[in-house]
Amino acid sequence: MKILIAGAGPAGVTVAETLREMGFEGEILMFTAEPYPPYSPPVLAEYLKSRGKDRTVFWKGEDFAEKAGVNLLFKEISGLDLERKRVYTREGEEFSYDKLAIATGARMWIPVRCQCQGEGDKFYNFKSLSAVDRLLKELERGAERAVVIGAGFIGMEIALTLQEAGLEVTVVEMMNRILPRMVDEKIAHPLQEEVLKRGVKLKLNSKAVLLRGRERAEELVLESGEIVKGDLFVAATGVKPNVEFLRDSGLPLGRGVKVNEYLEAGPDVYAGGDVAEVRDLVTGNTYPHAIYPEAVAQARVMAANLLGERVVYPGGLNMNSLHHFGLPLISEGAMEGEEEPDEEIYIEGKGGIKRVLLKDGRILRFELVGEKRGAGILHWITKRRLPFEPFRDAFVRGRLNTAFNLRFLP
Ligand SMILES: Cc1cc2nc3c(=O)[nH]c(=O)nc-3n(C[C@H](O)[C@H](O)[C@H](O)COP(=O)(O)OP(=O)(O)OC[C@H]3O[C@@H](n4cnc5c(N)ncnc54)[C@H](O)[C@@H]3O)c2cc1C
Incomplete structure (x- = not known):
């Protein structure tokens, strides 16, 4: 065969x-x-x-x-x-x-018009090794200012990577926060502070509509009319x-x-x-x-x-874990805005922030920032679609890991 x-x-x-x-x-x-x-x-x-x-x-x-x-x-x-x-x-x-x-x-999918007369790449991206090799050539040519369009998971990874590589980086995002599909505003806030501290500029509530230039791409026009100039424009738009x-x-x-x-x-x-x-x-x-x-x-x-088996795929689960911010971020479950929760449990403590969204008594999404303890148990509860009630007290008191041990759970 x-x-x-x-x-x-x-x-x-x-x-x-x-x-x-x-x-x-x-x-x-x-x-x-x-x-x-x-x-x-x-x-x-x-x-x-x-x-x-x-x-x-x-x-x-x-x-x-x-x-x-x-x-x-x-x-x-x-x-x-x-x-x-x-x-x-x-x-x-x-x-x-x-x-x-x-x-x-x-x-890569790029919903921004391009009016550049030269041949060559207009938008760069990070989606493939070929794309990263093209980006590296541009860095070798001495690009100093990068503009990243999109502040999702990949956009933030690119922005922080380019910033570490010594470029001046601006991120343009049409929503009011970074990682808009992963976290809500409260969780995004400490992460944004961290990004700003590192010197990355953020332009939130800013929709990019046009990239233009003569021989090469030179500036990004936002819906507001504002212009962001750069040497390198990297799309992370989905x-x-x-x-x-x-x-x-x-x-x-x-x-x-x-x-x-x-x-x-x-x-x-x-x-x-x-x-x-x-x-x-x-x-x-x-x-x-x-x-x-x-x-x-x-x-x-x-x-x-x-090979002729009949194995059923049980279904997909969105999970993201980012460590580029210097503090751990874990988010799992429905995307932000995909479905309305019935209840939100939000706990802010010394270690970080924990947020659980419930629908019909089950986890719709959970987010952990600054602290990873309990992530394994929350994943287990989410994946098995278990009612959250029996775990609520231990979660609220920060005792999930001591009250439940993954080794002993079915
Ligand atoms: C920068 C970056 C960072 C990421 N980080 C994470 C992470 O931290 N955690 C995580 O869970 N996920 C991450 N992801 C997502 C993860 O990499 C993808 O979910 C995963 O690569 C999907 O694998 P795939 O094989 O389905 O597709 P791909 O990795 O896209 O591979 C597709 C393959 O198909 C080939 N191909 C396409 N069209 C054709 C064609 N017509 N003919 C022949 N070949 C073709 C391509 O050349 C390639 O070999 C990241 C993605 C990127 C881009």
Whole structure:
């Protein structure tokens, strides 16, 4: 049997590894649209800081394909024929498969107009190793002022990384706070203080509408008319699943590839990782959960099902943990604004801030800033959709870890 994996990110790589772990000895053909061995996006910040020298970005080793017995092709897939079981590349080549795993991830989505006359890059981004290599070239050319558009998880990571690399950084965000989908204003406040202390400028409530320049991008125009000048404009405005090559395939598409509970998208076709729309464990809403642990968990289920098992994927859970601010931040569950909570428990103490949002007596989201104690138990309660009441008293008194021990919980 020949299994074709479209994509060599964490999802694609985990599919291949799991297939081999499960004893699959057939052919694995893997495609990547980039000229590199598989790399880990969460390590890109370290890669940039090391000016491209940190090889741990190739977290499975640069010889991953050889070790896993994978035939890795550096070719972009441009089409799929479900009936003939073939994929096509831009160069007109075709490759057959018996089973197909779609793990093509997502790419940057930039909702800002661009009026720059020169060729070359206008917006830079941090979404891929190719993109970070382009950014590094710009740093080598002596860029001094960076403007980051978007203050989400990735935007803040880029901003702090570029600031550490010695650039003067301004972050433009249309909402009234940083990390708007992860935390509310009260939690964002101490983090913003920390960011400002480090010298990063924040322009909140500021919507970027136009990037313009002559030979190269020179200034960003905000909706208010204000102009922010820079040498380097980095978009961190969100991602869009890579599904264009599937448009005429007949596979069910929404924002991403639609899958059932077995992560099946069509006959002998499975999809997982940032490209797939999966049901959220907390809200029941369906969308791509663009985080690493979800990509890996879905890839494992895909691999088992590619080999004929019927493993059900239980659902996705949004989790983010950031340490770039110098104080830990953990947030898990529904995104801010995704669903209205019935109750908020907010505790501010010496150690930091703890916030739990409840709906129908169960955790909708929790956020911890400055203190990580109890995160494991809260994760366990959230994931199992348990009523919060039996844990409330211990949580409020800061005793979750002593009252409950993960080792003894089912
Ligand atoms: C800077 C950064 C930091 C991050 N930090 C964290 C973190 O701290 N924690 C966390 O949980 N998540 C983090 N993430 C998110 C996490 O990296 C993603 O959820 C994860 O990489 C998704 O894996 P994937 O394999 O689905 O997709 P991707 O990693 O996007 O990989 C997609 C693969 O598909 C290939 N491809 C795309 N289109 C085609 C095509 N048409 N033909 C052939 N190949 C194609 C690409 O070349 C690539 O190999 C971060 C992401 C970024 C960008």
